[in-house]
Amino acid sequence: MEPSGPTLFQTLIDQRGWQDYQVFQRRYEQAAKQLAELEGPPSIATATIEKRQFFRYAHGEVRTPQTVARRVLEFMFPGIPAARLLGPAESGQRPSPNRPAADDRDAVDPSEYGLEDVVMAAANESAQFAARAESSNVGPHTLEQLEADIRRLVITYPNRxxxxLFREVRALRDRAFELLEGRQPPRYTSDLYVGAGVLCGVLANASFDLGxxxxxxTQARTAFLFGELxxxxxxxxxxxxxxxxxAxxxxxxxxxxxxxxxxxGFTPESGTAQIRLESVKARAYGQLNRGGDALAALGAADRLRERLVEGDELPGGMMAxxxxxxxxxxxxxxxxxxxxQHLSAAEARAAEAVDMFQSAPPEQQRLGEMSLARMDLAxxxxxxxxxxxxxxQIHAVLEVSARRxxxxxxxRIGHFSRRLALHPGAGSPxxxxxxxxxxxxxxxMPAQLPPGGSQ
Incomplete structure (x- = not known):
């Protein structure tokens, strides 16, 4: 039996401007590819939706979609089960032409679907409506919201x-790309390039963390291009x-x-990026067994730290x-x-780093970096x-690695295990x-992303 009014699916695609079948089909196929990359299996990447099926969803003729379609739909509309999505929209869920949809408390149960996801979804909806309300493609509010979202992501990245997190960063990057593809006053274009570059940089770091x-x-090259622009x-x-x-x-x-x-050759007015460059160089020289150059780079990093200017051109967090x-x-x-002598120096510096990492509040600890410092100490x-x-140290690292x-x-864990097997005390209990x-x-420990593109 058909619902007396529009389905929630129809209401949401109307609200988002996806009423046209071809528009929705492109969104559906993009979502399927992202879902395959993030959660698998890879076969989902080829999923599509036929025109007849699209209209059946809109008219409420289907209430229980097949497994693949259900997963893609729930990926496109986070927090809403497919059965609820394809059911009737209640009167409070039908948006008026000039305001966003009303709060759907019946459709989304925070205790069941994750309070953090629901809260962030609501915030994003409000931000998107505010962006549409501005007179141009990009205005002060849009940039302020983009910068706030970027700051939140780079600050929380080391602890999540x-x-x-990859999915959230990718969605925000896509938003930045959409803004750049529109028409905005020239004074905003540079800020958008920086925002898009930072987000590509975060995706580069995440792709690296995922192996x-x-x-x-590829992400890093794109980020650098935006920095150039x-x-x-x-x-x-x-x-x-x-x-x-x-490298x-x-x-x-x-x-x-x-x-x-x-x-x-790119010297910012403030921030720690140059200190990082010298420190990376020191490790690379160490790997090349060029002790003199390695120690010189460590000394250069120390001198830069002493002359560090307060503030940073970048949003901090993982970029600091x-x-x-x-x-x-x-x-x-x-x-x-x-x-x-070098072994003693390594132990002393790693122990000091671990102590400093641990001194941060639990929700602000840089978990991956603290684990690497523990591996050096081990x-x-x-x-x-x-x-x-x-x-x-190894037990502490394994505990964190089980979560992040x-x-x-x-x-580093694998390297330690091989070194331990060759150690004179390898036979000890x-x-x-x-x-x-x-x-x-x-x-x-399964991989967090299946094989396939993670750009």
Whole structure:
């Protein structure tokens, strides 16, 4: 039996301007591809919707869609179950022409679908309506909202699981792209370039954390282009640092040095991007076994820190390079250089970094970076035969990794396990137990993104 009024599906597509079948089909296919990349299986990427099915959804002739269609629809309309979506819209859910849809408390139960997602969805709807209310494609409110959303993402990034965050950053990047494709006063274009560049940079960092170096490099190149278009030295310098980090982890230390040197040519008026460049360069020189150059780069980073100007051209959070992060880059450099003196220096710097990371409130801790500092500390302690001391750090890393996994931490855990197997104390009960814990952790940890493009 058909509903007496429009379905919630019809109401929402009218509200969003998706009433035309071809428009909705493009949105549906884009959502299917994103869903395949983020949650899998890859076969979902080819899903589409036929014209007859589209109108059946709109007219309420289908209440229980097939599994793939249900997943895509619920991805397109977060927080609304498909059965509710294809049911009748209540009178309070029908938006008037001049205002956004009323609050749908019956359609979305925060306790069931996640209060944070519902609250953010409501905030985004309000922001989108305010943007439409401005007289031009981009106005002060739109830019203010975009900057606020970017700031929130980069500040919370170090403490949140990377996979779910990826989707949110990608949606905001798409919004920035849409704004750039429109017509806006020239004075706003540069700000939009910076915003889009920062978001591409965050996606590059997320792709790197998820082990997709190819996608990370593509995102970083796009971010750098936006920095060029905006003439923004802070963004250009930061992106070159990220590209150098990717090259370092990809086993291309000479490229890392070259990229860091390139970034040094873009000097921002304030911020920590240049300190990061010298610190990345130090690790790359360490990997190349060029001790003199590595120590010189560490010294240059220290001098830049001493002359640091308050403030930053970038929004902080994951884009900042705090003292504790500089310390563990230094510890990694000393680990590469080896020898008793360097081992002691690595342990001291890594221990100090861990203490500083831990001193932050739990909701503000930089989990991935703290785990890498712990791995440096574990490696240094293993180097001097303290397997129990190393094990304390490994257990702490595994606990965090179970909640927020990154590829670089996974690699360091694997490297530690191989070094432990070759250690003179490998046959001790402590070493055997530690390796078993690591193996169990590796066996139960799935990838956060399936194979496929993550751009």
């Amino acid at each position: 699981p990377v996979g779910p 997709r170096y190819d996608a990370a490099e 905006a003439g923004h030295n802070g963004l250009r310098s930061w992106v070159r640092g990220l590209q150098a980090v990717i 370092y982890w990809d086993g291309r230390p000479a490229d890392a040095v070259r990229l860091a040197d390139s970034g040094s 390079f705090p003292v504790e992060k500089q310390l563990f880059y230094s510890s990694s450099t000393h680990l590469w250089l080896a020898g008793g 490696m240094a302690r293993l180097g001097r035969g303290d397997i129990d001391g190393a094990g304390i 996994r990154t590829e670089s931490v996974d690699r 402590a070493a055997i137990g530690l390796r078993e814990v690591i193996i169990a952790h590796q066996d139960r």
